[in-house]
Amino acid sequence: xxxxxxxxxxxxxxxxxxxxxxxxxxxxxxxxxxxxxxxxxxxxxxxxxxxxxxxxxxxxxxxxxxxxxxxxxxxxxxxxxxxxxxxxxxxxxxxxxxxxxxxxxxxxxxxxxxxxxxxxxxxxxxxxxxxxxxxxxxxxxxxxxxxxxxxxxxxxxxxxxxxxxxxxxxxxxxxxxxxxxxxxxxxxxxxxxxxxxxxxxxxxxxxxxxxxxxxxxxxxxxxxxxxxxxxxxxxxxxxxxxxxxxxxxxxxxxxxxxxxxxxxxxxxxxxxxxxxxxxxxxxxxxxxxxxxxxxxxxxxxxxxxxxxxxxxxxxxxxxxxxxxxxxxxxxxxxxxxxxxxxxxxxxxxxxxxxxxxxxxxxxxxxxxxxxxxxxxxxxxxxxxxxxxxxxxxxxxxxxxxxx
Numbered sequence: 001x002x003x004x005x006x007x008x009x010x011x012x013x014x015x016x017x018x019x020x021x022x023x024x025x026x027x028x029x030x031x032x033x034x035x036x037x038x039x040x041x042x043x044x045x046x047x048x049x050x051x052x053x054x055x056x057x058x059x060x061x062x063x064x065x066x067x068x069x070x071x072x073x074x075x076x077x078x079x080x081x082x083x084x085x086x087x088x089x090x091x092x093x094x095x096x097x098x099x100x101x102x103x104x105x106x107x108x109x110x111x112x113x114x115x116x117x118x119x120x121x122x123x124x125x126x127x128x129x130x131x132x133x134x135x136x137x138x139x140x141x142x143x144x145x146x147x148x149x150x151x152x153x154x155x156x157x158x159x160x161x162x163x164x165x166x167x168x169x170x171x172x173x174x175x176x177x178x179x180x181x182x183x184x185x186x187x188x189x190x191x192x193x194x195x196x197x198x199x200x201x202x203x204x205x206x207x208x209x210x211x212x213x214x215x216x217x218x219x220x221x222x223x224x225x226x227x228x229x230x231x232x233x234x235x236x237x238x239x240x241x242x243x244x245x246x247x248x249x250x251x252x253x254x255x256x257x258x259x260x261x262x263x264x265x266x267x268x269x270x271x272x273x274x275x276x277x278x279x280x281x282x283x284x285x286x287x288x289x290x291x292x293x294x295x296x297x298x299x300x301x302x303x304x305x306x307x308x309x310x311x312x313x314x315x316x317x318x319x320x321x322x323x324x325x326x327x328x329x330x331x332x333x334x335x336x337x338x339x340x341x342x343x344x345x346x347x348x349x350x351x352x353x354x355x356x357x358x359x360x361x362x363x364x365x366x367x368x369x370x371x372x373x374x375x376x377x378x379x380x381x382x383x384x385x386x387x388x389x390x391x392x393x394x395x396x397x398x399x400x401x402x403x
Contacts, residue, residue: 022138025131026089029100032128033082035121036075036107077157078106084153089139095150097132097139104129151224158220162187162213172206173199191217250294250310253278257300257330258320259287262347262368266320267293278309301329306337313339319346319362324353331360 082103088096104125111122166183170176177183177199186199190213201207253276256263263279267289270277280300281287289295298305300319311317317338319330327346334344346362348354351369358365378385 021135022089022092025128025135025138026086028128028131029089029104030083030086032104032107032121032125033079033086035124036082036110037079075110077160078103078110081153081157082107085150088150092139094139097136099150101129101132104132154220154224158191158213158216159184159187161216162191165209165213169201169203169206169209172201172203174202175199187213190214191221193218250276250278251313252276253310253314255280255300255306255309255311255314255317255334256320257318258322258347259289260320260322260347262366263318263320264288266318278314280305280309301326301333303333303337306333311337311339311342314342316343316345319344321347322349324349324357328357328360331357331362335360 082100085096085100085103089100108122108125108129111118111125163180163183166173166177166186167180170178170183173186177186182199189196189199190210193214201210254270255278256267256270257280259281267277267279276294278294278296279287279289280296280298281289282299283297287295296305296309298308300306300309300321306317311334317330317334319327319334321327321330324347327348331344331346334342338344343363345364345366346357346360348357348365348367349369351367351373354365354367375385
């Protein structure tokens with residue numbers, strides 16, 4: 001019986017880490033929105049929504065609203081909102097992730113309230129909320145496209161709320177509002193806080209509803225502007241801070257490429273000893289490093305990325321990825337981008353790849369498995385182990401002969 005090697009499991013783990021989970025989660029969220037909207041057409045046929053919409057006078061609209069039309073429209077907007085946020089999740093946008101949690105919580109509450117017949121949707125929604133919570137690190141970007149989707153969804157939702165609410169309370173305004181055009185006009189005037197005064201509420205219910213339109217309008221407009229303009233301005237500032245300024249300050253530092261357990265432990269140890277460390281992480285993966293770390297997203301095996309990390313002024317370039325072939329390519333790129341005093345260190349995850357990585361001629365080679373096996377063999381054989389031996393095995397000058 002063939003037993004998979006540790007290298008096989010390592011490759012499977014790397015493939016799982018590189019899998020675009022945000023795509024899968026976005027599809028699952030879109031399915032949740034579809035399942036939530038699926039019974040809507042049956043409700044439309046039962047409650048005569050299409051017939052109500054065909055009536056253009058105020059009585060037809062009021063009949064539609066009184067017969068549960070507000071609930072139908074709310075459900076429609078909620079289901080469409082979930083599917084719109086699924087598009088934002090494709091961009092790994094943080095705002096889409098947060099809005100998805102809010103909308104899914106409403107979907108779950110609605111399913112719980114409706115009880116039997118919605119248990120399946122409730123369970124699916126709860127599981128989806130848990131999945132979003134587990135994979136929150138994958139949604140860490142400020143996307144202009146996602147911000148635009150959020151802004152459009154917010155404005156449209158508020159308009160639907162305002163127009164149907166005004167039509168429902170039409171007789172409580174002076175003059176009365178019974179047609180959608182006038183309702184849309186009054187809603188936009190109230191949302192923008194212009195207030196021409198040609199239409200005014202004359203009951204407490206109408207006044208409170210108008211106040212809610214004004215408050216929601218100010219909130220939605222402010223949030224939408226920040227969602228759209230924020231990524232544009234924030235991206236430029238981030239590129240300025242982490243591009244020009246940070247690039248100019250990188251000198252006599254250590255470049256660490258990788259998110260392996262060894263890389264994480266070494267990062268902490270280097271900071272404790274006062275070293276300046278620049279970490280290069282793949283763009284498609286999350287990373288466990290703290291928020292204040294000097295992080296550069298990109299492929300460390302590309303010369304341009306190493307140059308952006310200040311390789312010419314770096315003391316060391318550490319290739320500590322979990323794929324030995326990637327570490328070899330990082331050494332080759334570091335040889336081209338690094339300065340004359342920059343030393344290259346490569347991690348060997350599998351002893352079988354040791355001779356191959358030696359061919360790229362790193363200044364230091366680390367093979368924890370070879371070191372551990374050599375120390376264990378010497379211990380079992382009663383052979384002496386001293387500091388010189390450990391140093392030669394772990395950090396041999398040039399490429400050590402580790403067997």
